Amino acid sequence: ACPGGCQAIVDTGTSPLIGPPDRVLDILKSINAQITSTGEYIVSCxxxxxxxxxxFTINGVAYPVPASAYIRRVRGCLGADRQRGGTDTSTIFSHWVLGDVFLRLYFTVFDRANNRIGLAPVV
Structure with a gap:
């Protein structure tokens, strides 16, 4: 979704994955999500x-997020809200926010002294 790369933040205060609306829409189209009258995209459970x-590829390392993590079950299976570029926020972002959906899959160490983050798969 991001030829040439994208900016991203890892945020423990955000639940969903959030991204630039155009990029999120590209992903929703690629999984054949259908838009509802409320502007939400759904897929069959x-x-x-x-x-x-x-x-998500960070410093050359791939961090996959399976559909079972990025699709929510709410009266069916919900992909995202088109207007928001994510699933639970009213702010439009120009970068990705890797919230709890991502953080549940990867052990995260915030090294503030060296201004870096360490990631490892949760086992």
Whole structure:
């Protein structure tokens, strides 16, 4: 979704994955999500297991997020809200916010002394 790369932050105070609306829409189209009258995108719950991972590549390391993590079950299976570029926020972002959906999958160490973050798969 980001030819040439994107900016991202890891945020423990944010629940969903949030991204630039155009990039999120590209992903929703690629998984054949259908828009509802309320502007939300949905997919069939039966299809979740066959949807692709969203892979965030950080410093050359791939961090996949499976559909079972990025699709919410709310009266069916919900992909995202089109107007917001994510699933639970009213702010439009020009960068990615890797919230709890991402953080549940990867052990995260915030090294403030050296201004860096360490990530490792949760086992």
């Amino acid at each position: 039966d299809d979740v297991q066959s949807l692709p991972d969203i892979v």
